Amino acid sequence: MSSIVIGTLLWISVQPLIRLQASFSRFLCVGCGFGVTKAGLLPAVAARGIGLVIINVTTPNLMFSTIVPSFNSSNITELGPLVLVALIYMLIGITLSWIIKQLFWVPHRFRHGILVAGGWANIGDVPISVALSVMASAPFNGTDDENLAVSYIAVFLLVWSVTLFPLGGHRCVMMDFEGPDLENDEVKERLSTKHSKILSRLAAVFLHLRQIFLFNHPPVKEIHTEVGQNSGEKETPRVTFTHEDSVTTCYRPSEQEEIGVLTLTNEHMLPPKFLDPTSPSLTSVQPGPLLTDGAEKVSTTTGPPDSITGHVTVAHAHWFHKFISLAFGFLRSLLTPPSLSIIVSFIIAIIPSLKALFVPGVPGTHIPSAPDGQPPLALIMKTATFISGASVPMGLITLGSALARLSIPLNQLSSLPLGAIGSLAVGRLVVMPVLGILICQQFTHIGLIDPSNNVLRFVCILLSGLPTATTMVFLTQVYSGTGNAEHLSAFLIPQYIIMFVSMTAITSFTLHILFG
Known part of the structure; x- marks a missing residue:
């Protein structure tokens, strides 16, 4: 590929991010939220109220005004791959967050929220703005590809919304x-104890x-048994194995010892080929109590069969009521x-x-138009579009407000969970795009994704490298009861800084794959 073509693709990749990220109006919204909060004009209670308005008013209108015009029955064949890719991305993000949680300490009030931060990305204004900008320029086909891209993103938005709200993903934030x-020190101590x-288990x-390996690898040259004294109390059978390079002596437990201990000792101390009771090498060793005897003793103390049936019936009834409760909750x-x-x-x-x-x-369709020449219910669509226009500015204002409450002196940066913060940023914006490209390319290879549908391929790869959804800020402010979201803000800042570079690289590389 010539340098001119590479430069063109790079410019196409950077252009939407310039319009999205470096837009003065968007930064002004964040700055307004930051400024009014620092001035004491937007208290935490007010920020919590704005979060409720976003969740219950502006976001539903945004979904309605986006999905209805962009999705249609002709896109139904791509619905399956889109849903599958969306679920895979979500599971990968949750898995990465869980691994990070096991390796690094996370604030107690963010112990479950980190799973949401990893699994639910910012599917909304960010990918829609980037996709519309890219689709408007060659080598894509303008308006048709723009509408198609938005309809595909709407499917991701549906999976995102259904899993976060009806399926209870938001409950992780509430928990x-x-x-x-x-305290952070106590959380660190618990994590250290877990490690x-x-x-110790790995060492065992x-x-x-x-x-x-030592028992099975060297061949045994000689075996003999003898009776020795153990601590001067009683005689104990002793078996000695002579290997080429070592001599191993195993003491055989007495019959008074428990069956579980005897079985464990024999299985771990004697090589498998010496466990055969018919082996002539063990004819001089008296066998211990049989395992079946122990099984009989256990079975005689477990109670009559009627009591077992009763317990099973109660367990089934419990699970049935639990299933009904979950269904009604859903x-x-x-x-x-x-x-x-x-x-x-x-x-x-x-x-x-x-x-x-x-x-x-x-x-x-042949629906009679209203007197103004518009569809009969076009007023509802216009109203939804008008209300949805407030969703992004209000979201950015509350994000700035949350960032303003993140007041940590520079000399106390070590008090932040830097390991978890950095790992989550790298996982979401570096590891996941790499996995997303590999998954989408493999799905294209096996025919699950149409190789000729460049819009579908672009959208699937693009949505693998998004930062954490800002909706988490609103959820955290609502469920915290105080309107604060300090922990989440600390995790969001690095992601939205890295996004400048990562999304440019993803967009450029994706265009290279599609048209290079």
């Missing part, structure tokens, strides 16, 4: 604020494997404004006769 608070236990496994969560908006929007979008009531120019 962070249950129970008493813990010590894991290392290593020793066990080494013991098995149905209740579907009635929340964001979830209900998503469901209604997709139903309207895929039924042409319903869509034509809101959007003009729907093929195959």
Whole structure:
């Protein structure tokens, strides 16, 4: 590829990010939220109220005004791959966050929220703005590809909304604020104790494997038994194995010892080929109590069969009631404004006769127009579009407000969970894009993603490298009860700084894959 073509692709990649990230109006919104909070004009309670307005008013209207015009029945064949890719990205993000949580200490009030921060990305204004800018220029086809890209992003938005609200992903944020608070030192001490236990278990496994290797690897040259004294109390059978390079002596437990101890000792001390009771090498060793005897003793103390059946029936009833409770909880969560908006929007979008009531120019429909020449319910769509316009500015203002409450002196940076913060930023903006490219390329290779659909391929790869959703700021402010989101803000700042470089690289590399 010539340097001119590479420069063109790089400019196409940088242009939407300049319009999105370096836009003075967007930075002004964040600055306004930061400034009014520092001036004491936007207290925490007010920030919490703005978060409720965003979740229950502006976000549902944004979903409705985006999904209805951009999605239609002709996109239904791509619905499966889009949903699958969205779920895979979410599971990868949650897994990376869980690993980070095991390796690095995380504030107690963010112990569950870090899973949401890793699994739910900023699917909304960021990818839509980038996709619209890229699709408007060659080598894409302008308006048609713009609408197609938005419709594909709407599917990711649906998966994002359904998993966060009806399926209970937001409850992880709520769980962070249950129970008493813990100091950071106590959290670090618990994590250190957990690491010590894991290392001790790994060491035990290593020793066990080494013991098995030593028993199975060298050939045994000689075996004999003898009776010796153990601590001067009683005679104890003793078996001696003579190897080429070592001599191993195993003491056989007495019959009074427990079956579990005898079985464990024999299995770990005697090589498998000497466990055969018919082996002539062990004819001089008296066998211990049989395992079946112990099994009979256990079975005689477990109670009559009727009591076991009763316990099973009670367990089944418990799980049935639990399933019913979860089902009703899921149905209740579907009635929340964001979830209900998503469901209604997709139903309207895929039924042409319903869509034509809101959007003009729907093929195959003949809906009489209103006196102004617009669809009968176009006023509802215009109102939703108007309200949704407040979603992004209000979100940026509350983000600036949350950042303003992150007051940590420079000489106390070590008090922050720097390991978890840096790992989450690298995981979301470096590791996940690499995995996203590999997954999408493999899906294209096997035919799950149409190789000729460059818009679909671009959207799938683009959405693998997004930072954490700013919606988490609103959720944290709502569930904290104080309107604060200090921990989350510390995790968001590095991601949105790295996004300048990472999304430029992802967009440029994706265009190189598609058209290079």
